[in-house]
Amino acid sequence: MISNINYWDLDAVADSIIRGRKLTDDNLRELLSLTEEEDIQKLNYVARKVRDHFFGNRVFLYSFVYFSTHCKNNCAFCYYNRCNDIQRYRLDMDEIRSIARAVKNETIHMVDLTMGEDPYFHNEPEKFVDVVKAVKEETGLPIMISPGVMDDTTLTKLHENGANFLALYQETHDKDLYRKLRVGQSFDERNHARQFAKNIGYCVEDGILTGVGNDIESTIVSLRGMENGQPDMVRVMTFVPQEGTPLEEVDQESSLSELKIISVLRLMFPDKLIPASLDLEGIDGMVHRLNAGANVVTSIISADSSLEGVVNYDRELEERDRDSKSVIKRLRSMGMEPASQAEFNSIIEKRRTKPARIPVVA
Numbered sequence: 001m002i003s004n005i006n007y008w009d010l011d012a013v014a015d016s017i018i019r020g021r022k023l024t025d026d027n028l029r030e031l032l033s034l035t036e037e038e039d040i041q042k043l044n045y046v047a048r049k050v051r052d053h054f055f056g057n058r059v060f061l062y063s064f065v066y067f068s069t070h071c072k073n074n075c076a077f078c079y080y081n082r083c084n085d086i087q088r089y090r091l092d093m094d095e096i097r098s099i100a101r102a103v104k105n106e107t108i109h110m111v112d113l114t115m116g117e118d119p120y121f122h123n124e125p126e127k128f129v130d131v132v133k134a135v136k137e138e139t140g141l142p143i144m145i146s147p148g149v150m151d152d153t154t155l156t157k158l159h160e161n162g163a164n165f166l167a168l169y170q171e172t173h174d175k176d177l178y179r180k181l182r183v184g185q186s187f188d189e190r191n192h193a194r195q196f197a198k199n200i201g202y203c204v205e206d207g208i209l210t211g212v213g214n215d216i217e218s219t220i221v222s223l224r225g226m227e228n229g230q231p232d233m234v235r236v237m238t239f240v241p242q243e244g245t246p247l248e249e250v251d252q253e254s255s256l257s258e259l260k261i262i263s264v265l266r267l268m269f270p271d272k273l274i275p276a277s278l279d280l281e282g283i284d285g286m287v288h289r290l291n292a293g294a295n296v297v298t299s300i301i302s303a304d305s306s307l308e309g310v311v312n313y314d315r316e317l318e319e320r321d322r323d324s325k326s327v328i329k330r331l332r333s334m335g336m337e338p339a340s341q342a343e344f345n346s347i348i349e350k351r352r353t354k355p356a357r358i359p360v361v362a
């Protein structure tokens, strides 16, 4: 790559990535420094070309079930941190089963079971194993768990009982920034859980925040940190200041930086899953993220659901336009299609039968 995107042969750059070219730190610096919308659109074009080579026009859809908003932690960026005086809920088993039955009737490839680090489940992990078993039983679908950091024994039990994917975002691999964001939590334990899960046959997702004190060098540290863990799915999300949190007063950046990083992720992880979350800007935002190179739509919830998202751009809106039917309609208007369940299952199966062998942080 040369130092001005206007001199790139965009198709040739895409082809070189498809053939296995790796980005250097200088390449990353160059791409992350782009500020002009026109330049970022060129980068988005290259990323789409790479994605289309590996995935065609097929998109994966994940349903989001935030079943407990209780949490023992104090992350500075999070609305659900334990110090925030908000209304919280924890669904009981009947409610979880009934949501799972509703999910079964939608076009969804995987169910994402998310909670804060709720002591109710973390002190007695068997209760969480029961939730996974019940949702598996009701849906028969692959299950992603997003429970925070759990120990090796619990991760193993969850995997044996139907959990296929672990989502555990580091948020940043820059240790100084980590200390400010994930206040009082171990950097290494978080990495360890993801690596351990991967080695026993889970697919894993790592993710970072942008617009939260990360400059270009810090972002490169995070991108390389994610790369070292060899995740199956990589995410970036724009930081959105949340009421009642220590970072409430921070100015929110536009989504341009996120769109740029999504494209950079596609060039670094050409054949991996990269999500376009509905949680930040709904279906219009999903379109921009897919156009930047994403290939998964996450945070789908049924039209009448009152469950929480994580960022919840639509917390105040009466109608929540993020059900699978609305998503698919918009995908088709973009010339894209939901993938088949078999296509998604083959990704899960490949990892299950060929677990990774990466060094685990003690």
Ligand code: SF4
Pocket: 071, 072, 073, 074, 075, 078, 079, 080, 081, 082, 115, 116, 117, 148
């Ligand atoms: S990010 Fe997760 S672990 Fe941190 S406070 Fe929020 S819910 Fe808890």
